[in-house]
Amino acid sequence: MKKRVLVTHQLPGERIRELSAHCEMTIWMDPGLLTAQGLREELPGCHGLVCLLTDRVDADLIAAMPDLEFVSSMSVGVDHVDVPALTARGIPLGHTPGVLVNTTADTAFALMLAAARRVVEADHFIRMGNWTKENAWAPDFFTGKDVSGATLGIVGLGEIGQAVARRASGFGMKVLAWNRSVREVPGVESVSLEALLQRSDFVSVHLALSDSTRGLMDARRIAMMKPGAVLVNTARGGIVDESALAQALASGRLAAAALDVFESEPVAMDNPLLALPNVVVAPHIGSATTQTRASMADIAIDNAIAALTGEPMPHCVNPEVYSD
Numbered sequence: 306m307k308k309r310v311l312v313t314h315q316l317p318g319e320r321i322r323e324l325s326a327h328c329e330m331t332i333w334m335d336p337g338l339l340t341a342q343g344l345r346e347e348l349p350g351c352h353g354l355v356c357l358l359t360d361r362v363d364a365d366l367i368a369a370m371p372d373l374e375f376v377s378s379m380s381v382g383v384d385h386v387d388v389p390a391l392t393a394r395g396i397p398l399g400h401t402p403g404v405l406v407n408t409t410a411d412t413a414f415a416l417m418l419a420a421a422r423r424v425v426e427a428d429h430f431i432r433m434g435n436w437t438k439e440n441a442w443a444p445d446f447f448t449g450k451d452v453s454g455a456t457l458g459i460v461g462l463g464e465i466g467q468a469v470a471r472r473a474s475g476f477g478m479k480v481l482a483w484n485r486s487v488r489e490v491p492g493v494e495s496v497s498l499e500a501l502l503q504r505s506d507f508v509s510v511h512l513a514l515s516d517s518t519r520g521l522m523d524a525r526r527i528a529m530m531k532p533g534a535v536l537v538n539t540a541r542g543g544i545v546d547e548s549a550l551a552q553a554l555a556s557g558r559l560a561a562a563a564l565d566v567f568e569s570e571p572v573a574m575d576n577p578l579l580a581l582p583n584v585v586v587a588p589h590i591g592s593a594t595t596q597t598r599a600s601m602a603d604i605a606i607d608n609a610i611a612a613l614t615g616e617p618m619p620h621c622v623n624p625e626v627y628s629d
């Protein structure tokens with residue numbers, strides 16, 4: 306009898322057909338995302354789950370699914386999944402590292418440049434009809450902050466952090482980095498987190514969200530940042546204390562922020578960050594290119610097929626489930 310697999314969204318690419326050859330597959334086809342309640346209703350009796358980062362796979366859901374044999378997430382981050390609960394049951398969790406590195410680094414750089422040079426503010430200025438003869442080019446008109454030659458602090462020097470460092474060197478930036486376990490990367494000076502915050506004109510966050518990184522950029526650390534610095538976050542919203550950040554931006558202590566991720570997504574319209582002109586925002590689009598999303602889907606399907614055919618997943622978050 307074929308195993309049953311739930312796929313919580315239509316996925317890009319052609320490989321989804323290959324998956325259907327290995328299982329009895331249900332794809333959630335309704336518009337929008339599958340709700341938590343919908344997932345709870347659709348998953349019983351399934352042996353496998355192919356999900357997105359918007360699907361919360363918590364301990365209660367896992368406990369309620371006795372047939373579950375694998376989970377494959379089309380994401381590199383897995384903070385939406387209770388990994389210890391899966392591991393305790395011997396259930397492998399797949400994810401999609403590697404393929405989104407350059408795309409996400411491009412996004413971080415794009416947001417950093419946009420915040421530094423006030424690109425979004427300038428766009429609004431024209432569209433609102435404010436660019437008039439009386440309000441036009443002047444020595445201090447839309448002045449921003451130089452990126453070239455500035456100091457960039459990278460918080461988390463994994464693959465994405467390193468890809469951001471490569472881009473920064475092309476801009477003649479001095480690159481500092483902090484990583485929990487020190488990593489030596491040519492052209493990057495490893496420093497303490499405190500030194501990084503005190504010395505950097507731009508700080509870009511590239512950490513996974515975990516118990517040890519949640520709230521890492523709290524009010525105390527934000528206060529350590531150089532006056533006039535810019536914070537960029539394309540990692541996870543939960544790493545940054547949003548109200549402390551909003552206060553630092555509103556007071557002018559920080560020049561700007563560029564955020565692709567929020568503590569709660571979709572971000573609430575009354576989030577104070579949205580009211581600040583010096584904040585550039587994006588709706589979690591770090592990996593959003595057609596090619597990268599197709600590659601992520603391919604890896605998610607490869608992980609699922611491996612699980613269905615009794616092989617170890619090629620990209621497994623908890624490979625200890627395969628040891629006896």
Ligand code: DGY
Pocket residue numbers: 358379380381382383405540589590591592593
């Ligand atoms: C991931 O895969 O974790 C990214 O946040 C997607 O952009």
